[in-house]
Amino acid sequence: MKIHREGKQSIILGFIVFSSVNFMLFFLLPVYPFLILLIISSLLLCGLILFFRVPERKHVKNPFSIISPADGRVLKIKEVYENEYFKKPKTRISIFMSVTDVHLNRIPVDGKIVFVQYHPGRYLLAFHPKSSELNEHNTIVVETDRGHQILVRQIAGGLARRVRCFVNENEQYRQGDEMGFIKFGSRADVFIPDEYKVSVVKNQKVKAGVSVLAVLKEE
Structure with a gap:
């Protein structure tokens, strides 16, 4: 599976937001609430990456x-x-x-x-x-x-x-x-x-x- 070039900008921006927010929350929240939010934000980032996936497929070639x-x-x-x-x-x-x-x-x-x-x-x-x-x-x-x-x-x-x-x-x-x-x-x-x-x-x-x-x- 590949990631399409259209996702490059969105994924980079998402990673910057993810890193910045979690860096601040690390100092502001107790351990367990921080870990919960870290897991949720990680899943959202993974979802963003998967949105731009290009799965390997054998494409149909049929002129009719x-x-x-x-x-x-x-x-x-x-x-x-x-x-x-x-x-x-x-x-x-x-x-x-x-x-x-x-x-x-x-x-x-x-x-x-x-x-x-x-x-x-x-x-x-x-x-x-x-x-x-x-x-x-x-x-x-x-x-x-x-x-x-x-x-x-x-x-x-x-x-x-x-x-x-x-x-x-x-x-x-x-x-x-x-x-x-x-x-x-x-x-x-x-x-x-x-x-x-x-x-x-x-x-x-x-x-x-x-x-x-x-x-x-x-x-």
């Missing part, structure tokens, strides 16, 4: 499948009107990422990035129905060599305060490549082309780069 861009739980599968890029109804798979999930996002298909747009916004809870429109988010569209376009939306949640995108327009990427990172609880929406059949169900746990969200229908 859309792979999950995020770890988490399938919150909802619904046909909605996508009003930013497609401007028509599309099947949307929403994936909720809790603070215990891996928050590194990955490219769902081999293809070319044809659209990237960042939107500043609010920080509603990730499962709020309006969070995809009102919260800070990135919209990323990948086009396969068959011309199918998959839209992924990285959405900041109630705790998330930074949405990072690692890809650029007009560049080619492989399925499973790093796409971005969202800090501290968030959501990813995936808009599926009509040529694909959804292969997950509500409340199913998925893993980025591993779980198949949809497969290409037989022609």
Whole structure:
């Protein structure tokens, strides 16, 4: 397991705060209360480090499948009107990422990035129905060599305060490549082309780069 570069600044800051606070408490508190607070703060620091973990995985490589861009739980599968890029109804798979999930996002298909747009916004809870429109988010569209376009939306949640995108327009990427990172609880929406059949169900746990969200229908 590795620690992602996005966590470097947060972990260093957390370690400085951890060390400073516990150094002061060592002189201010009796032994047992100090030890209790030391254990609690140590667990919090470990949790912060684990948040930025990048577990070793064998990523799925399948040109006929859309792979999950995020770890988490399938919150909802619904046909909605996508009003930013497609401007028509599309099947949307929403994936909720809790603070215990891996928050590194990955490219769902081999293809070319044809659209990237960042939107500043609010920080509603990730499962709020309006969070995809009102919260800070990135919209990323990948086009396969068959011309199918998959839209992924990285959405900041109630705790998330930074949405990072690692890809650029007009560049080619492989399925499973790093796409971005969202800090501290968030959501990813995936808009599926009509040529694909959804292969997950509500409340199913998925893993980025591993779980198949949809497969290409037989022609």
